[in-house]
Amino acid sequence: MNIDHIDVIQALIDGILYGSTYALLGLGFTLIFGAMHKLNIAYAASSIAGAYVGLASISVMAIPPILVFFIGPLSAGAIGLVIYFACFRYMPTGNQLAPLMASIGALFFVDEIIIHETSGSPLSFPALLPDSYFFLGQFGIRGDLVMVMFFSFVLMGIVMFLLYRTKLGLATRATSQQSVAALLCGIPTHRTNATTFVLAGILGGFAGCLIAAAVGVLSPLITLPLTIKGLIVTVIGGLGSIRGAIIAGFLIGSFENIFLLVRGVNERDIYVFLLLFVFLVFRPNGLFGTAIDRD
Amino acid sequence: MLSINNLETSYGLIKALKGVSLDAAEGEVTCILGPNGAGKTTLMFTLSGIIKPDAGSIDFFGTSLTGLAAPKVLREGLALVPENRLVFPLMSVRENLLAGAYTRNRSDKDEVEADIEKMFARFPVLKERQEQNAGTLSGGEQQMLALARALMSRPKMLLLDEPSVGLAPVIVNEVFAIIKQLKEDGLSIVLVEQNVVKALEVADHFYLLDQGRVTFAGTPGEMENDDVIKRAYLGGG
Numbered sequence: 001m002n003i004d005h006i007d008v009i010q011a012l013i014d015g016i017l018y019g020s021t022y023a024l025l026g027l028g029f030t031l032i033f034g035a036m037h038k039l040n041i042a043y044a045a046s047s048i049a050g051a052y053v054g055l056a057s058i059s060v061m062a063i064p065p066i067l068v069f070f071i072g073p074l075s076a077g078a079i080g081l082v083i084y085f086a087c088f089r090y091m092p093t094g095n096q097l098a099p100l101m102a103s104i105g106a107l108f109f110v111d112e113i114i115i116h117e118t119s120g121s122p123l124s125f126p127a128l129l130p131d132s133y134f135f136l137g138q139f140g141i142r143g144d145l146v147m148v149m150f151f152s153f154v155l156m157g158i159v160m161f162l163l164y165r166t167k168l169g170l171a172t173r174a175t176s177q178q179s180v181a182a183l184l185c186g187i188p189t190h191r192t193n194a195t196t197f198v199l200a201g202i203l204g205g206f207a208g209c210l211i212a213a214a215v216g217v218l219s220p221l222i223t224l225p226l227t228i229k230g231l232i233v234t235v236i237g238g239l240g241s242i243r244g245a246i247i248a249g250f251l252i253g254s255f256e257n258i259f260l261l262v263r264g265v266n267e268r269d270i271y272v273f274l275l276l277f278v279f280l281v282f283r284p285n286g287l288f289g290t291a292i293d294r295d
Numbered sequence: 296m297l298s299i300n301n302l303e304t305s306y307g308l309i310k311a312l313k314g315v316s317l318d319a320a321e322g323e324v325t326c327i328l329g330p331n332g333a334g335k336t337t338l339m340f341t342l343s344g345i346i347k348p349d350a351g352s353i354d355f356f357g358t359s360l361t362g363l364a365a366p367k368v369l370r371e372g373l374a375l376v377p378e379n380r381l382v383f384p385l386m387s388v389r390e391n392l393l394a395g396a397y398t399r400n401r402s403d404k405d406e407v408e409a410d411i412e413k414m415f416a417r418f419p420v421l422k423e424r425q426e427q428n429a430g431t432l433s434g435g436e437q438q439m440l441a442l443a444r445a446l447m448s449r450p451k452m453l454l455l456d457e458p459s460v461g462l463a464p465v466i467v468n469e470v471f472a473i474i475k476q477l478k479e480d481g482l483s484i485v486l487v488e489q490n491v492v493k494a495l496e497v498a499d500h501f502y503l504l505d506q507g508r509v510t511f512a513g514t515p516g517e518m519e520n521d522d523v524i525k526r527a528y529l530g531g532g
Contacts, residue, residue, distance in 0.1 A: 174383050174394045181381035183345060183365035186398035186448060
């Protein structure tokens with residue numbers, strides 16, 4: 001096969017556009033990690049489950065398909081809250097392993113419910129802008145992916161606004177940095193963490209819907225790869241770094257598309273996972289990881 | 296005033312407070328002395344609602360604080376400046392102060408801003424560093440910030456847990472000058488301190504806490520004449 005620079009740039013464009021969904025997922029993982037200093041492995045699965053609930057509601061009720069992008073995220077937010085109470089809220093604070101294992105359990109639990117309800121077969125998902133394809137010079141651009149990226153940026157903007165410009169964001173950051181001091185400032189830290197899980201869930205639900213809309217189908221097969229990619233994005237960005245998660249999302253998106261072009265779909269993920277090892281060995285704190293721990 | 300009766304608190308199987316009773320009067324500085332491990336910080340955490348007591352009662356200006364969660368205790372007007380400051384390291388000095396005002400109403404926005412200016416007047420170094428992350432401040436500056444942050448809730452009484460620990464003598468003097476000022480402004484203070492010489496400058500009442508029990512209570516004069524305390528804390532023979 002002959003690959004010229006046009007192919008590479010085309011792959012990069014698609015990768016960056018699609019990578020915005022990884023950035024959203026990475027941002028959600030990071031928000032939760034920031035709040036509790038614990039990983040929620042069930043995050044991507046609950047995001048996809050939210051998209052499923054949205055899809056189910058538009059097929060059961062006679063409502064416009066576009067509403068899937070509202071019901072999906074809201075459902076994912078509700079699932080996020082359930083995961084918080086089931087896997088995090090009542091776990092002993094000193095025990096890192098208990099919530100990790102609980103959330104792994106929740107991942108498979110959610111996944112199995114989806115498989116059971118859909119008999120494991122993929123369902124088609126409404127596109128954001130069907131059949132829109134245009135050219136920018138020599139490069140073809142998928143209009144729906146542009147929409148995906150646009151909505152991703154809007155969501156990131158909303159999250160940034162909430163975090164840095166509102167009282168809720170102040171409480172969230174305070175709880176994340178020093179939870180005892182946050183309590184002493186009168187911040188209800190448990191409620192703040194619950195809110196973070198809901199917000200991250202809404203974000204993930206959007207990401208899930210956008211991914212399903214870009215691919216055209218929703219399948220239980222994508223929860224595990226998305227979980228792993230979300231984690232990779234979070235680690236490469238630097239655990240807890242919001243900026244890092246967003247940049248790493250685009251990085252992974254473009255990386256995976258380049259390898260898709262060069263090595264084909266069967267080998268693509270091998271190289272993405274290899275990238276994780278490269279980072280863990282040579283830059284374990286990720287791109288923007290800080291050395292500052294909470295005291 | 297703050298009135299504590301037979302307070303018992305434990306960490307798992309270890310009983311850290313074994314029936315502590317003490318009073319802190321309005322407008323006064325009440326100092327709690329004691330060696331490491333005496334239960335001083337446990338007492339502060341129990342009073343402020345971070346840890347729940349097993350038994351006993353905490354009465355604050357006629358309201359029972361026993362077993363209340365930390366945010367509710369703060370809303371009643373009892374604020375703690377914790378040991379080791381515990382500032383929010385990745386938030387600016389200004390944001391730390393805003394977090395201190397978390398319990399105040401949104402409608403108080405102008406008043407909160409005015410209070411921040413008051414804090415800047417009282418602690419000029421915080422004004423200089425207002426946009427800097429709190430984690431980059433020196434120990435003394437962080438202590439000032441922790442104090443200012445607690446004051447932002449407009450407490451009736453301030454609990455200060457070892458404000459001088461780990462600070463250079465010059466800074467310790469500054470901290471105590473501020474405590475004196477706050478006392479003159481009419482604020483009630485409970486001060487946990489190991490530096491007895493400095494504590495004598497400000498305190499109206501002393502309690503000695505040892506192994507989870509109050510072993511001495513009295514005025515500065517009585518304390519200076521107590522042989523045991525003299526030997527242990529004041530270096531006198």
